[in-house]
Amino acid sequence: MNSLIKYAGAAMVFVACATASLRAQQVQAALAQDTVGVGQPVQLNISITGGSGVQLPERINVEGLDIRRAGQSEQTQVTMANGQLNAVTSAVYTYLIIPIKAGTFTIPAMSIRVGGKELKTQDLTLTVSGTPGGRLGNVPVRPAIPVPQSQQRQAPGQPQVTAPSRPQTLTEDQLAFGDLVIPRKTVYVGEVVPVEVRFFFGVPGKTLQEKPNFSGDGFTVSSFGEPVRREQEINGRVYQVLVYQTAITPVKAGTLEIPPAELPARLQVATSRRADDMFGGLFGSMGDFRDVPVKTEAATLEVKALPKEGRPPEFAGAIGQFSIEASASPKKAAAGDTISLNVTVAGRGNFDAMGPPVLTESEGWRTYPPGEKFTPSPSDPIGFNGEKAYEYMILAREDRTATPVAEFSYFDPSLEKYVTLKTAPIAVDAKGGAAPPATPPAIAVAASATPSATPSAEPTAEPEQSVLVRNFSPATFRPFVEDPIFLMVNGALAVSWVLLLLFGVGRVISGSKSAREAATRKEARKLLHKMQSAACPPEEFYQLAADFVAARLASHSRDALEAAPLGSETKAAVAAILDTHDEMKYSTAGTFQLPVEDRRRVVAQLKSFDDELR
Amino acid sequence: MMNSAKMMTFPEIQNGLPLPAKKGMSFPAVRSLMLMPLVAFALIASTWLSFGDALSDADAAFVAGDYPAAMRAYESALSAQGPSAGLYYNLAMTQLRQNQPAEAALSLRRAIMLDPRRSDARVALSDLERSQGIAPEPSAWTARWRQILAEKVSLTALTIIGSVLAWVGAFWLLWVVFRKGRKFWPVTIALVLLCVGKAIFIAAYLADPRVSERDAAVVLAGSGVSLLAAPADQSAVVLKVPAGANLYVHRRSGDWSYCETPTGEKGWTSTKSIECVVPTA
Numbered sequence: 001m002n003s004l005i006k007y008a009g010a011a012m013v014f015v016a017c018a019t020a021s022l023r024a025q026q027v028q029a030a031l032a033q034d035t036v037g038v039g040q041p042v043q044l045n046i047s048i049t050g051g052s053g054v055q056l057p058e059r060i061n062v063e064g065l066d067i068r069r070a071g072q073s074e075q076t077q078v079t080m081a082n083g084q085l086n087a088v089t090s091a092v093y094t095y096l097i098i099p100i101k102a103g104t105f106t107i108p109a110m111s112i113r114v115g116g117k118e119l120k121t122q123d124l125t126l127t128v129s130g131t132p133g134g135r136l137g138n139v140p141v142r143p144a145i146p147v148p149q150s151q152q153r154q155a156p157g158q159p160q161v162t163a164p165s166r167p168q169t170l171t172e173d174q175l176a177f178g179d180l181v182i183p184r185k186t187v188y189v190g191e192v193v194p195v196e197v198r199f200f201f202g203v204p205g206k207t208l209q210e211k212p213n214f215s216g217d218g219f220t221v222s223s224f225g226e227p228v229r230r231e232q233e234i235n236g237r238v239y240q241v242l243v244y245q246t247a248i249t250p251v252k253a254g255t256l257e258i259p260p261a262e263l264p265a266r267l268q269v270a271t272s273r274r275a276d277d278m279f280g281g282l283f284g285s286m287g288d289f290r291d292v293p294v295k296t297e298a299a300t301l302e303v304k305a306l307p308k309e310g311r312p313p314e315f316a317g318a319i320g321q322f323s324i325e326a327s328a329s330p331k332k333a334a335a336g337d338t339i340s341l342n343v344t345v346a347g348r349g350n351f352d353a354m355g356p357p358v359l360t361e362s363e364g365w366r367t368y369p370p371g372e373k374f375t376p377s378p379s380d381p382i383g384f385n386g387e388k389a390y391e392y393m394i395l396a397r398e399d400r401t402a403t404p405v406a407e408f409s410y411f412d413p414s415l416e417k418y419v420t421l422k423t424a425p426i427a428v429d430a431k432g433g434a435a436p437p438a439t440p441p442a443i444a445v446a447a448s449a450t451p452s453a454t455p456s457a458e459p460t461a462e463p464e465q466s467v468l469v470r471n472f473s474p475a476t477f478r479p480f481v482e483d484p485i486f487l488m489v490n491g492a493l494a495v496s497w498v499l500l501l502l503f504g505v506g507r508v509i510s511g512s513k514s515a516r517e518a519a520t521r522k523e524a525r526k527l528l529h530k531m532q533s534a535a536c537p538p539e540e541f542y543q544l545a546a547d548f549v550a551a552r553l554a555s556h557s558r559d560a561l562e563a564a565p566l567g568s569e570t571k572a573a574v575a576a577i578l579d580t581h582d583e584m585k586y587s588t589a590g591t592f593q594l595p596v597e598d599r600r601r602v603v604a605q606l607k608s609f610d611d612e613l614r
Numbered sequence: 615m616m617n618s619a620k621m622m623t624f625p626e627i628q629n630g631l632p633l634p635a636k637k638g639m640s641f642p643a644v645r646s647l648m649l650m651p652l653v654a655f656a657l658i659a660s661t662w663l664s665f666g667d668a669l670s671d672a673d674a675a676f677v678a679g680d681y682p683a684a685m686r687a688y689e690s691a692l693s694a695q696g697p698s699a700g701l702y703y704n705l706a707m708t709q710l711r712q713n714q715p716a717e718a719a720l721s722l723r724r725a726i727m728l729d730p731r732r733s734d735a736r737v738a739l740s741d742l743e744r745s746q747g748i749a750p751e752p753s754a755w756t757a758r759w760r761q762i763l764a765e766k767v768s769l770t771a772l773t774i775i776g777s778v779l780a781w782v783g784a785f786w787l788l789w790v791v792f793r794k795g796r797k798f799w800p801v802t803i804a805l806v807l808l809c810v811g812k813a814i815f816i817a818a819y820l821a822d823p824r825v826s827e828r829d830a831a832v833v834l835a836g837s838g839v840s841l842l843a844a845p846a847d848q849s850a851v852v853l854k855v856p857a858g859a860n861l862y863v864h865r866r867s868g869d870w871s872y873c874e875t876p877t878g879e880k881g882w883t884s885t886k887s888i889e890c891v892v893p894t895a
Contacts, residue, residue, distance in 0.1 A: 318704070336733055351641060431733075432733075468673055468676060468707060469704060471689075471699075471700045472695070472698045473700070473729075474696050474697070476728075477697055477724075477893065479770065479819070479825050480816075480822070481819055481822075481825075486777075490777060490781075497781075497785060497788060501788055504791070504792035507792065
């Protein structure tokens with residue numbers, strides 16, 4: 001049954017390995033330390049994910065550095081996700097670098113062919129100080145991953161690098177062992193020192209707790225990240241290695257005894273066949289188990305106090321290597337508007353304990369304690385590398401054209417001196433308030449929380465009288481457009497405009513042809529109405545009749561009468577009326593008589609004429 | 615004739631002719647009318663002088679550190695004279711000294727509303743809000759140009775200029791339309807005047823904080839307020855708003871007000887814990 005399981009498992013791994021080649025390959029190069037002393041060995045790891053069996057050179061040529069291949073380890077990780085088996089092969093190729101002289105060296109990028117793909121590592125910079133290196137603490141200098149002596153190419157005259165060497169036949173206390181790697185022997189109070197704790201297991205077994213026990217007096221320990229699991233061959237025997245990364249911070253000066261780190265584990269000590277646990281797994285052997293504490297060695301560090309000489313006044317506890325840069329947004333600000341001044345401190349060191357940069361050249365500005373945000377490097381599980389962003393809200397009290405300058409002081413343990421970095425002032429266009437008030441009590445409290453960090457944040461004392469104003473012009477909360485006078489004036493203008501519009505429209509209407517015709521008809525009817533009056537003498541009666549006809553025909557011509565769309569009887573009747581009018585007008589016969597019946601007849605004829613013309 | 619002349623009184627005779635009789639306007643009445651402006655002027659002058667004295671006393675109390683007295687004096691001046699940006703600003707300074715940041719925020723907002731060009735009030739409010747941990751209000755471009763306009767020019771003058779231009783354009787348009795002759799350019803110019811005038815008028819109207827901030831209120835409760843999901847004490851808390859923060863009141867229901875923060879969160883809070891920037895009568 002076990003064989004069946006074993007073969008099935010092997011088949012699954014084979015399939016998984018076959019699919020692994022389809023996965024993306026990655027290559028990454030990293031130095032265990034960026035800054036070392038002359039002669040102090042440092043490890044260069046080239047991690048290759050998604051491929052193995054890569055050909056790498058035995059030596060890398062960089063003048064001033066001796067770089068030799070020290071070993072390699074490979075690992076295949078099989079995971080089951082969404083019912084699919086995935087296998088990822090990763091390999092770590094280790095080089096050992098021995099600095100021969102001081103200076104800053106660039107280790108060039110390497111082109112590596114992985115799975116048919118040409119991948120490139122990045123350039124790395126190693127700073128070598130004149131301080132002699134050598135042994136660190138009481139731990140022998142060794143590469144981060146111990147390598148078998150058989151694989152090491154030891155150069156004559158180079159410091160001895162020893163790997164944990166174990167005999168082929170393991171005694172009981174050599175079934176598993178630990179190694180505490182501290183990269184430096186002398187450190188400073190408050191300095192964050194990265195530490196690797198490694199546990200080597202030569203037999204199958206499992207750990208009894210997730211994180212090692214590691215603490216002591218005189219230093220603090222950062223939390224452990226997830227361990228990295230590797231396989232390592234030492235003297236022909238394959239060890240499973242758990243590597244924990246953490247950092248210690250000494251809190252007092254003097255000799256610091258660092259006790260061993262301990263990881264309880266259950267180890268298989270006999271060789272019967274049984275499947276179990278993380279190290280046995282599918283292919284593990286079976287046997288009796290024994291609980292043992294796997295321990296590293298103890299270590300000793302020399303802890304020095306930070307020097308008082310040369311300490312800048314703005315030093316706020318930062319220890320490490322840092323760079324600084326700043327940006328401002330927005331670049332234009334009206335009175336009362338703040339500008340966000342973002343200052344980023346990047347590098348490696350005690351980000352947790354450092355204070356913010358100090359703003360100087362801040363005359364005419366009001367500044368406030370900044371907000372801060374730390375972003376660790378993606379590859380750094382302990383928060384030793386990264387960048388911390390500080391956001392200062394600054395407010396111009398007077399018109400300003402440049403932001404304050406951010407100053408950041410830190411102690412560089414490799415240079416053993418204080419360094420002060422400054423940003424350049426950033427050009428802005430900020431308008432200041434006319435008479436900024438004195439700081440309110442609440443603001444004063446907030447600013448005093450970090451007096452050393454932002455001394456310029458404290459506003460200058462202003463006379464009490466100067467914060468008061470003397471302009472008490474009456475005002476109102478009612479908008480001006482709702483002011484009664486404004487509304488009345490606009491209302492009157494609106495009414496006038498409407499009236500003028502109506503007047504204009506009226507004029508346009510009255511000037512039209514139909515309007516003229518209507519006016520003519522109206523006028524003609526008035527004449528007709530006058531004719532009906534009994535008091536109207538005959539001469540006037542016929543004159544009115546002639547006028548009526550002329551008005552209705554819009555002409556005094558007889559031709560117009562002939563051309564008018566009238567019946568012959570009507571034309572004849574109207575012609576007779578016009579003849580009578582002419583006779584009365586031009587005759588000298590004397591007074592004419594006009595009986596009432598004739599008047600009515602003439603009026604009736606004219607009405608008929610009027611009706612026919614419509 | 616002599617008898618009748620003897621019977622006439624002095625005011626009715628001028629050069630021997632009787633004057634026409636005046637209706638309801640005797641000499642004492644005229645004299646009273648002439649005196650009225652003088653009395654009014656004297657009253658106004660005395661009021662202003664006493665007002666000036668009261669303010670001098672308030673300033674003296676402020677400088678002497680007697681902030682309660684200064685605060686009372688500024689408040690009584692506001693009651694007597696009516697709203698004034700300067701008075702609200704001085705009151706805010708006094709309230710800050712009295713460690714009343716929420717009340718000071720309210721006074722500063724009132725000062726800015728009455729006179730948006732008071733940059734000193736804006737600076738003080740900005741300081742105050744940061745000291746209270748109140749996040750700066752997000753400034754949309756519309757709010758931004760409104761603020762710029764309000765800070766740079768007198769909105770009253772802008773409103774009048776816009777109105778005048780618009781009316782000139784409107785009347786010119788009317789005249790041009792109904793007159794005979796070529797019309798294209800006169801009509802175009804009239805329309806441009808009308809549109810530009812209206813645009814200026816509308817911009818000034820919208821930029822006026824008395825319009826745009828009409829519903830603004832300030833949290834006065836010392837510990838801030840909670841915006842609740844419903845107008846009930848046991849409702850879920852949507853957001854905590856610190857004292858002195860700005861809110862916009864959408865509606866009221868009994869003792870509850872439905873408010874919105876400048877960042878858009880909405881919820882109910884007790885009406886008693888907030889006060890509108892525009893004072894209620």
